Amino acid sequence: MPGRALRIASAVCLLLLGAAIAARRSAPVFDPAAGPLAGVVAAIDPGHGGSDRGACHLPSGLIEKEINMDMAFRLKRGLEEAGAAVILTRRDDTFVPLDERAQIANRLGADVFLSLHVNRFPIPECFGAQTFHLPSSEAGRRLAMLIQEELLTVYPPNYRQALPGNYRVLRGTKMPAALIEIGFVTSPRDRQLMQTTEYRDRVAAAIVRGVERFFAGEAPGGSPDEPADEDDA
Numbered sequence: 001m002p003g004r005a006l007r008i009a010s011a012v013c014l015l016l017l018g019a020a021i022a023a024r025r026s027a028p029v030f031d032p033a034a035g036p037l038a039g040v041v042a043a044i045d046p047g048h049g050g051s052d053r054g055a056c057h058l059p060s061g062l063i064e065k066e067i068n069m070d071m072a073f074r075l076k077r078g079l080e081e082a083g084a085a086v087i088l089t090r091r092d093d094t095f096v097p098l099d100e101r102a103q104i105a106n107r108l109g110a111d112v113f114l115s116l117h118v119n120r121f122p123i124p125e126c127f128g129a130q131t132f133h134l135p136s137s138e139a140g141r142r143l144a145m146l147i148q149e150e151l152l153t154v155y156p157p158n159y160r161q162a163l164p165g166n167y168r169v170l171r172g173t174k175m176p177a178a179l180i181e182i183g184f185v186t187s188p189r190d191r192q193l194m195q196t197t198e199y200r201d202r203v204a205a206a207i208v209r210g211v212e213r214f215f216a217g218e219a220p221g222g223s224p225d226e227p228a229d230e231d232d233a
Helices: 004-025 064-081 100-107 138-154 189-194 197-213
Strands: 041-047 085-090 111-119 130-133 178-183
Touching: 004 100, 004 111, 041 100, 041 189, 064 111, 064 197, 085 130, 100 178, 111 138, 111 197, 138 178, 178 189, 178 197, 189 197
Parallel strands: 041 085, 041 111, 111 178
Antiparallel strands: 130 178
């Protein structure tokens, strides 16, 4: 019985979310009073979860799955304040398969997909927040580049650019998608930043600005396309 009750409750929640999204879609997208993202449905995907901790630096208490979840809620608040309806692929410390994450966004009709991660690389000198997009998606490329431009304003020493990345979670989505690496857990300077509330809030705000520019139809200033060599956690 408990299992059946849980399934019924989950179904009801999905129906209510679907109704809310349908209602939001009826709002005029370009109504300034409703926010720049009114009518937009954004799917946020906090990477990893459950037994999959992701990239970690245990001496600093930094565990990727926890950072991703925290950042997802910060980003959710920012997107909702801009008028968007928000879907989360996970809301707690559970593991959700990559294909299912994409299917959630597809099934609920998301207009944009944002996958949050923490990067790692054997060389500790590598630092900086960075975005990736599906190589075959021009819309995804523009989204990732706009977000990257905003991320560079958060920490000016960051020189990284948006790059193509053939990641499974991006391949499965039917809408423009970007994978966002908040920083390198293997970088001392990024670890220091990621431990602060200020940095996390500023990164979330930068992502929101990038999404707003995307739906406003803006073009990025331009950045080179080259193979990614970082290890997506």
